[in-house]
Amino acid sequence: MSENSESSDNPEFDEGAPLAAMPEDRLFSGERPLPREKVKTFPTTPGVYLMKDARGRVIYVGKAVNLRSRAGSYFTKQAAIDRRTADLIPEIHDIDFLHADSEVDALLLESRLIKDIQPRFNSDLKDDKTFPYLQITTREPFPRIEFTRRPKSRGVKLFGPFTSARKLRGAIAVLQKIFRFRNCSLDIDPNEEKWRWFRPCLLASLGQCTAPCNLRISKEDYRRDVRRLIMFLEGKKERLLKVMNREMLEASKELKFEKAARLRDQIKALMTLQERGDLASHAQPEAFYVDPKKGLLGLKKVFGLSTLPRRIEGVDIAHLQGGETVASLVQFIDGVPFKQGYKRFKIRTVDGVDDFASMREVVSRRFRRLDQEGENFPDILLIDGGKGQLGAAMEALKSIEVKLPLVISLAKREEEIFLPGESEPKVLSRHSYALRLLQSVRDESHRFAQQYHHLLRRKSTFGEE
Helix, strand or coil, X not given: CCCCCCCCCCXXXXXXXXXXXXXXXXXXXXXXXXXXXXXXXXXXXXXXXXXXXXXXXXEEEEEECCHHHHHHCCCCHHHHHCCCCCCCHHHCCXXXXXXXXXXXXXXXXXXXXXXXXXXXXHHHXXXXXXXXXXXXXXXXXXXXXXXXXXXXXXXXXXXXXXXXXXXXXXXXXXXXXXXXXXXXXXXXXXXXXXXXXXXXXXXXXXXXXXCHHHCCCCHHXXXXXXXXXXXXXXXXXXXXXXXXXXXXXXXXXXXCHHHHHHHHHHHHHHHCHHHCCCHHHHCCCCCCCCCHHHHHHHHXXXXXXXXXXXXXXXXXXXXXXXXXXXXXXXXXXXXXXXXXXXXXXXXXXXXXXXXXHHHHHHHHHHXXXXXXXXXXCCCEEEEECCHHHHHHHHHHHHHCCCCCCEEXXXXXXXXXXXXXXXXXXXXXXXXXXXXXXXXXXXXXXXXXXXXXXXXXXXXXXXXXX
């Protein structure tokens, strides 16, 4: 595990003792059969497998959701000729495994072992800064937890490298639901009064962030949550659970029932990580080639906004064979895709192909629901299309008498931006960060609509998700 904790400057984030040697009783013991036979006795649970050479040295470490299946896949005819594994297979003289409680635990254990052991066939990960890391800032009042391929050398605590960017993104999304940390790029100073009036993003409404941007949590309580996250990332799950159980009982005795309930829910979530499903399903889409902060600053300047836009929603219409029409809605928060805010719609009121009517229906349904549930509106609503699609969206919004966000449309061919009440489109430089961010939102909404299209083609019945 690579960890730059700057412990002398940051005692709260001391990295502690180095990773201890794994106890022998956790390894497969007994006679030493051939590796291909040995893997048949492996459990079908998550864990990490360790391949060894003739001298007993670990030459490769890998993670698995199903140890028997994954480790067994190396002892097939295909693996022996596959260019990615052909050199490794002849070197394997023994194989062992370590149990893990969940795929998240297996992912973290694999990363720690690779960094500590540096197996020969995991050599591509050694100090390779193009591989993903989980980075925790340590010199901020409210530390950020980030996915990065360019880790900093000071003022951070690093975990990694990891072998799968998608799995790491999924793990971050799962852990955020438990530890409720922030992953935005805001520079929050608790001594500045302005933060008391700052509007938190959707993550706070979903209970996935404690909203330090609005000072809803003290610096001490937030950093305590981050320390708990670090304990988990370091493999100290059992110790963490004991600490949290003790705090829960103390809170209950002191009649702090809300705190006790929150701890109870966190403990339950940690103990049921194995029920979260494949980590890839939790992952946010891969990062787009846009600097989010520069993109948002560009949008603020281009459209003369009084504040930085934090939440952008994009809508696209797609047609299926036979005239069926569906729509997609994607969300970007702080310039980054927020997968859990994605929505899919089957058009209900429109017969045949009518993009304008379909757009009216989707926008109306979306904003009526937000209004009824008392939810905040997005700062920017981006429509995929030209003047006609934009006009249809505006008709829908005016009909429900809501305070309008900035509504714009982006036409594909010339990448022209249309605004309500303006006859001429706004044309930005193709290299503009603002345009590139809007293109990312537009393209993601189109991709998501097409994905729904293909999903429904494989089904015999339709239903809104």
